[in-house]
Amino acid sequence: MRLYYAPRTISIAVVIALEEAGLPYDPVQVDFQSGEQTSETYLAINPKGRVPALQVSDGTVLTETGALLEYIATQAPEAGLVPDDPIKAAQMRSVMYYLAATMHVNHAHKMRGHRWADQQSSFDDMTAKVPQTMTASARYFTENCLQGDYVLGDAFSIADPHAYMICSWLDGDGVDLGNFPGIQAYLARMNERASVQSAIAQGML
Numbered sequence: 384m385r386l387y388y389a390p391r392t393i394s395i396a397v398v399i400a401l402e403e404a405g406l407p408y409d410p411v412q413v414d415f416q417s418g419e420q421t422s423e424t425y426l427a428i429n430p431k432g433r434v435p436a437l438q439v440s441d442g443t444v445l446t447e448t449g450a451l452l453e454y455i456a457t458q459a460p461e462a463g464l465v466p467d468d469p470i471k472a473a474q475m476r477s478v479m480y481y482l483a484a485t486m487h488v489n490h491a492h493k494m495r496g497h498r499w500a501d502q503q504s505s506f507d508d509m510t511a512k513v514p515q516t517m518t519a520s521a522r523y524f525t526e527n528c529l530q531g532d533y534v535l536g537d538a539f540s541i542a543d544p545h546a547y548m549i550c551s552w553l554d555g556d557g558v559d560l561g562n563f564p565g566i567q568a569y570l571a572r573m574n575e576r577a578s579v580q581s582a583i584a585q586g587m588l
């Protein structure tokens with residue numbers, strides 16, 4: 384599998400999941416500094432101009448972090464990255480949909496205002512709002528998503544790499560982590576995992 388990624392982005396959730404699954408992968412860095420994600424070559428791989436994109440063995444390119452994480456779980460069933468219990472699995476996906484559709488989008492308002500507006504004053508307004516929306520998301524996450532050591536309590540699942548990456552942005556988004564000791568402990572716990580250590584060693588975090 385070939386993974387198109389950029390350091391410290393949501394694509395690193397996929398690296399963490401691949402490591403947890405014990406699956407081999409070929410990481411290809413997309414250079415955001417030079418805007419490579421909007422180059423003709425990269426748009427031919429992922430027309431959305433975003434990372435992650437995962438090219439699987441038959442050549443198919445998959446996109447959307449949640450879909451990639453689900454695919455990885457199917458390729459390593461022995462790793463138990465998705466719970467068998469349908470209610471727990473639905474709860475896990477509920478968190479992942481929240482992360483992708485709300486919390487990640489709140490974060491994107493800091494630097495990517497051009498997706499939604501054209502005026503500099505609109506960008507400034509969106510950037511200024513991020514500490515507030517991400518604080519609200521952090522509160523929602525701790526109070527309603529994090530059931531214990533991991534999202535599902537004792538069991539690590541694919542919701543965790545997804546949540547870990549987005550929680551790792553909170554500090555830079557102006558959220559006072561001192562108000563969220565549960566998230567601080569969660570980040571510290573995740574940092575100890577071999578999968579996260581591997582991403583750090585590869586300069587991805």
Ligand SMILES: N[C@@H](CCC(=O)N[C@@H](CS)C(=O)NCC(=O)O)C(=O)O
Binds near residue numbers: 394420
């Ligand atoms: N919904 C997508 C979002 C992917 C996304 O927005 N990735 C960001 C990095 S965190 C990106 O590639 N941004 C590049 C850009 O906006 O130019 C997913 O969850 O995979």
